Amino acid sequence: MSGSAVLLQFLNGLAGASSLFLVAAGLSLIFGVSRIVNFAHGSLYMLGMYLAVSLSGTLGFWLSVPLAAALVAAAGLVIETTLLRRIYKAPELLQLLATFALVLIIRDAALWAWGPEDRLGPRAPGLAGAVAIAGRQFPQYDLLLICLGPAVFIALYLLLSRTRWGTRVRAASQDREMAAALGVNERRLFTAVFALGALLAGFGGASAIPREPASLQIDLAVMSDAFVVVVVGGLGSIPGAFLAALLIGEVKAFCIGLGYSELTLAIEFIVMAVVLVFRPWGLLGRPLAETRGPGTLQPPLPAPSFLLLGGLAVLLAIVPVFAGPYTIVLLTDILVFALFAASLHLLMGPGGMPSFGHAAYFGLGAYTAGLLLLRAHLPMELSLALAPLAAALGALVFGWFCVQLSGVYLAMLTLAFAQIAWSVAFQWDRLTGGSNGLIGVWPAPWLSSKQAYYYLTLVLCLGAVALLWRLIDSPFGYALRAGRDSPLRAAAIGIDVRAQQWAAFGIAGLFAGVAGALYAFSKGSISPETLSVPRSVDGLVMVLLGGVQTLSGPLWGAALFTWLEDSLSRGVEYWRAAIGAVILVLVIAFPRGIFK
Amino acid sequence: MSCKVLIYCLFIAVSSDAFGQGQSIKIGELNSYKVFPAFLEPYRKGWQLALEEINRSGGVLGRQVEVVSRDDGGTPGDAVRVAEELISREKADVLMGTFASNVGLAVANLANQRKILFLAAEPLTDKIVWENGNRYTFRLRPSTYMQVAMLVPEAARLNKKRWAIVIPNYEYGQSAAASFRKLLTWAQPGVEFVAEQAPPLGRIDAGAVVQALLEARPEAIFSALFAVDLQKFVREGSTRGLFKSAAVVNLLGGEPEYLDPLKDETPEGWWVTGYPWREINTPEHRKFRDAYQKRWNDYPRLGSVVGYCALYAVANGIRKAGSLEADKLIAALEGLQMETPFGGILWRPLDHQSTMGAYVGQLAKQGGQGVMINWHYADGAKHQPSDQEVRALRKE
Amino acid sequence: MSALEVRGLSKAYGGVQAVRDVSFSVDAGEVVALIGPNGAGKTTCFNLLNGQLRPDSGEIALAGRSVVGLRPHQVWRLGVGRTFQVTATFSSMTVRENVQVALLSHHRKLFSLGKPAGRFQVEEADALLARVGMQQQAARPCAVLAYGDLKRVELAVALANRPRLLLMDEPTAGMASDERQALMQLAAALARSERIAVLFTEHDMEVVFNFASRIIVLHGGEVIAAGAPDEVRANPRVREVYLGNA
Numbered sequence A: 001m002s003g004s005a006v007l008l009q010f011l012n013g014l015a016g017a018s019s020l021f022l023v024a025a026g027l028s029l030i031f032g033v034s035r036i037v038n039f040a041h042g043s044l045y046m047l048g049m050y051l052a053v054s055l056s057g058t059l060g061f062w063l064s065v066p067l068a069a070a071l072v073a074a075a076g077l078v079i080e081t082t083l084l085r086r087i088y089k090a091p092e093l094l095q096l097l098a099t100f101a102l103v104l105i106i107r108d109a110a111l112w113a114w115g116p117e118d119r120l121g122p123r124a125p126g127l128a129g130a131v132a133i134a135g136r137q138f139p140q141y142d143l144l145l146i147c148l149g150p151a152v153f154i155a156l157y158l159l160l161s162r163t164r165w166g167t168r169v170r171a172a173s174q175d176r177e178m179a180a181a182l183g184v185n186e187r188r189l190f191t192a193v194f195a196l197g198a199l200l201a202g203f204g205g206a207s208a209i210p211r212e213p214a215s216l217q218i219d220l221a222v223m224s225d226a227f228v229v230v231v232v233g234g235l236g237s238i239p240g241a242f243l244a245a246l247l248i249g250e251v252k253a254f255c256i257g258l259g260y261s262e263l264t265l266a267i268e269f270i271v272m273a274v275v276l277v278f279r280p281w282g283l284l285g286r287p288l289a290e291t292r293g294p295g296t297l298q299p300p301l302p303a304p305s306f307l308l309l310g311g312l313a314v315l316l317a318i319v320p321v322f323a324g325p326y327t328i329v330l331l332t333d334i335l336v337f338a339l340f341a342a343s344l345h346l347l348m349g350p351g352g353m354p355s356f357g358h359a360a361y362f363g364l365g366a367y368t369a370g371l372l373l374l375r376a377h378l379p380m381e382l383s384l385a386l387a388p389l390a391a392a393l394g395a396l397v398f399g400w401f402c403v404q405l406s407g408v409y410l411a412m413l414t415l416a417f418a419q420i421a422w423s424v425a426f427q428w429d430r431l432t433g434g435s436n437g438l439i440g441v442w443p444a445p446w447l448s449s450k451q452a453y454y455y456l457t458l459v460l461c462l463g464a465v466a467l468l469w470r471l472i473d474s475p476f477g478y479a480l481r482a483g484r485d486s487p488l489r490a491a492a493i494g495i496d497v498r499a500q501q502w503a504a505f506g507i508a509g510l511f512a513g514v515a516g517a518l519y520a521f522s523k524g525s526i527s528p529e530t531l532s533v534p535r536s537v538d539g540l541v542m543v544l545l546g547g548v549q550t551l552s553g554p555l556w557g558a559a560l561f562t563w564l565e566d567s568l569s570r571g572v573e574y575w576r577a578a579i580g581a582v583i584l585v586l587v588i589a590f591p592r593g594i595f596k
Numbered sequence B: 001m002s003c004k005v006l007i008y009c010l011f012i013a014v015s016s017d018a019f020g021q022g023q024s025i026k027i028g029e030l031n032s033y034k035v036f037p038a039f040l041e042p043y044r045k046g047w048q049l050a051l052e053e054i055n056r057s058g059g060v061l062g063r064q065v066e067v068v069s070r071d072d073g074g075t076p077g078d079a080v081r082v083a084e085e086l087i088s089r090e091k092a093d094v095l096m097g098t099f100a101s102n103v104g105l106a107v108a109n110l111a112n113q114r115k116i117l118f119l120a121a122e123p124l125t126d127k128i129v130w131e132n133g134n135r136y137t138f139r140l141r142p143s144t145y146m147q148v149a150m151l152v153p154e155a156a157r158l159n160k161k162r163w164a165i166v167i168p169n170y171e172y173g174q175s176a177a178a179s180f181r182k183l184l185t186w187a188q189p190g191v192e193f194v195a196e197q198a199p200p201l202g203r204i205d206a207g208a209v210v211q212a213l214l215e216a217r218p219e220a221i222f223s224a225l226f227a228v229d230l231q232k233f234v235r236e237g238s239t240r241g242l243f244k245s246a247a248v249v250n251l252l253g254g255e256p257e258y259l260d261p262l263k264d265e266t267p268e269g270w271w272v273t274g275y276p277w278r279e280i281n282t283p284e285h286r287k288f289r290d291a292y293q294k295r296w297n298d299y300p301r302l303g304s305v306v307g308y309c310a311l312y313a314v315a316n317g318i319r320k321a322g323s324l325e326a327d328k329l330i331a332a333l334e335g336l337q338m339e340t341p342f343g344g345i346l347w348r349p350l351d352h353q354s355t356m357g358a359y360v361g362q363l364a365k366q367g368g369q370g371v372m373i374n375w376h377y378a379d380g381a382k383h384q385p386s387d388q389e390v391r392a393l394r395k396e
Numbered sequence C: 001m002s003a004l005e006v007r008g009l010s011k012a013y014g015g016v017q018a019v020r021d022v023s024f025s026v027d028a029g030e031v032v033a034l035i036g037p038n039g040a041g042k043t044t045c046f047n048l049l050n051g052q053l054r055p056d057s058g059e060i061a062l063a064g065r066s067v068v069g070l071r072p073h074q075v076w077r078l079g080v081g082r083t084f085q086v087t088a089t090f091s092s093m094t095v096r097e098n099v100q101v102a103l104l105s106h107h108r109k110l111f112s113l114g115k116p117a118g119r120f121q122v123e124e125a126d127a128l129l130a131r132v133g134m135q136q137q138a139a140r141p142c143a144v145l146a147y148g149d150l151k152r153v154e155l156a157v158a159l160a161n162r163p164r165l166l167l168m169d170e171p172t173a174g175m176a177s178d179e180r181q182a183l184m185q186l187a188a189a190l191a192r193s194e195r196i197a198v199l200f201t202e203h204d205m206e207v208v209f210n211f212a213s214r215i216i217v218l219h220g221g222e223v224i225a226a227g228a229p230d231e232v233r234a235n236p237r238v239r240e241v242y243l244g245n246a
């Protein structure tokens, strides 16, 4: 690269960093104060884009930006007061579930309001052209963006450090109980901070329209970018978010500048993984202020009911006698996802480790099964038997890094690894078939009828669930749970908590791999979607819907979610929103999971 | 509580399986309507129009045609389940649909396993008729390879030596780039490829990509970008002066789905494949366009034509076969000739690809809208590799 | 050789020197009190001893073996049991299960996938609970216990390992006066009968003077006095900084 090329790519990186910072700052603020991991932050950004594009038609671009931001802030206010406020007391992960439901609802609402077409916004009047920099043309608007990031950063910094309100926000994010004891009105503060975060998201979206069309897919993409920035910077740290946005913006620009554009598929996740391995709390983050006391209060875990499982097995075994073939297909899917959810539950429940990237092991199992069958020409039965081992191995490798962390950082590192695994599957065309995946992964002839495969799935899935339950009830499971209940106490009675967690990763990976391999053979093909974020999120939703604090909850959650999706997508126009609404109702009505 | 819920679920699942069977011919249609609504709404309107026309004229084999349409969820796994539902619960006689290549391939693979005819309407991947082609799968739209082949003569005529490539990073883009390199090098020995950019689909960092292309000083650019990526690329490229110094050839760029959002920023002079719906005035197209506009009060997109032709292809195949048996349907479709709004097409017995073509032309602006000019129809039959190559790929 | 030997132990948090050049020893069978006003560095000391914190400098030896740099679970394997100032128990488990987990660890069965943990050494667990007077509540979930009862469970858990050294951080906080006496009575008896070295912190001076055979006084992270109860009571520095405030 020539000197001027470097300069220009540096400026491109700065412009990208500014937009990243605007979304990330709001997310970081909200998390810092209310500890809510707001999945819907990208949706608020998307809302800002659509509003700005529509408003700019009548009001012009410059007026539409602040107005759109204000409208999104108002939406944030409504969301906080009508929904989030009800569930602050609920377990953290349930709040995540609620915000995920919002993602589904907001996306369908946008589809309903603005239609399916992408909407390209206007150029910014007065800044539509380019200026010559080092003999190259550089967009004027990008120069404005480059200034906007630091300007918002300084404004936030002054707000937080120079005003009384800011002091309260900082107090609340450092020590919630202390702040409450000092008489900070939590409710008002939470509402205000959420609205401010929404304002920033809306502003970020609105100010992006000269560079980026409003589209329905933008929400999750922005959400994951913002998460990465917030985590790399350190949760709740605004300067950290600023630094991380700069880092990621520049790394991306130079990947492209140097001709490695394929890397941008996962580069931010690679950066995040590296940062978290070396700095477990992000660049400028501090260890999360733990809630008072060396352990969190965990409700008891009921003993496994093998009777229930046996009854279920019998019931399911006789279904094919009277049910049609499609019921069997659907039940096969449900069983596979039930095992997937149960394996995730081992980590999330007794392990106390929220994994946002569990699909990695599901996908590893599926891909290994497919590769062994198609590339190594092993018999199907052997491929099915070996695939889970590869998944377990993958889980052990990823898990080794993950168990060094905890909480949201751990969750984000699992996500990063899953994204990296996904991008490898996506990119390694020769081996994995790239974005198309592997085709022709069918079971052996004796299993090729739907019934036979159903019985295989039934036996393996319920058998695996029984093993998992047994394991949770075993000394290993208790020691794992001990490490979750009180890491201090566990260590003080000789439990190496990380070793316990690491082993749990391997076991959860193994069983997720069983589910993945079964899935592959039931579908006949596999594509990178099996290890993508949405698949991981589905798993999370299933576990949380059923209830983390139960053993059978994940099974019911998987059944309910899969069945809802199947039946709603057939009959309901806005079925994603419908699923979101069902989840919201359930979250509010049963804050501990439905089957509690 | 949990037991009751389970039993209830089972009950519903079981009871809804017991749907009765009518006398109509059932076509199971599945597509990613919620993931790609912008492209699939026109497609849906297209086949709905065809369905109404067919049934109004008495149906097929004396029976009414019924389309059972489903959202396939946009992922191969879900799509396979939905296809299973169409096959086993709805007792569909034929499957039709899909958009993304990975979903199309997964459903084709299932069709092969379940021995049911599948008419892949939208997927572009070459593999669905070649490497992963199978007896039961037919594909309507001109493939990535065919559309590249249609553009290469124009690219060669530009007579530029230094080419850059920009593609979305997935199979469609990769195979477009590979075909383009191969075919252009044939047509114009001595061309150089000086840069290749492969940003993630839907997530192009257009400023940096345009900048990187500028640094390579290409004389011409081959792009396979579409949708959001194309819009961002066009805007950044014109602001930064990329298109002043480089001619552009853009696959799919003239399809109304991708062209219309560009409005007055439509880059002039680009060579594209597309669908100039306003200007095609052959009797068969005019008839289709009038009917479509009358029915939907909207102009047709390319997806409309695809949906319309796909259902007609199924109906014509059944009519010719005189039966709903898969083997007879395959025999009937192989070599079937039919009229479409684009003119006559043939379903190649060799690889089950239709010879539907595309329009090749240049982009221009008219009244703040993007249009295609200097266009001609490129017949799909003429833009295929040799039969020998195809046979080798199909491993038959 | 002393059960516990500490030499020149120091630890700072950022700018705060929490423990400065502390040296002392505890012999097997001896009950020693570590006292000092709030913030004196007692808890920090305990955390250094069981490996939860790493000292900036200094040496810690258990029966002659250095433990500096070992992690808490490794220190525990060398026979160190502890209770926490803010009780730490497994709240999703019953009282008995809490003890059973400690027994499982003692018998190195933490990775066993075998028979359910709830059936492991039930009698032994109940015997330990009986010792601290908690046998009646064995089946109750820990999450519902009164604070004083939690302290007792912690003691039973700490004893599961047959420790050589017992660290008790404010073991009687939250108990009524007679309960305090009873609990310390038990600890003292154990120290004598099983030759356990006991180091405890305590704010109740009556308890301290009743049960400690020696007292170490910390102030601002430094040892300002150490010796028999009477000597310490008489120490003018102690009276000034500590008893004067009490």
Ligand SMILES: Nc1ncnc2c1ncn2[C@@H]1O[C@H](COP(=O)(O)OP(=O)(O)O)[C@@H](O)[C@H]1O
Binding pocket: C013, C016, C017, C018, C036, C037, C038, C039, C040, C041, C042, C043, C044, C045
């Ligand atoms: N985690 C910590 N971070 C910073 N300072 C701490 C921390 N823990 C304790 N301190 C400080 O170290 C000193 C000693 O504390 P501590 O050992 O808890 O005293 P004690 O147990 O005698 O009351 C106090 O000044 C306290 O504020």
Ligand SMILES: [Mg+2]
Binding pocket: C042, C043, C044, C085
């Ligand atoms: Mg203390």
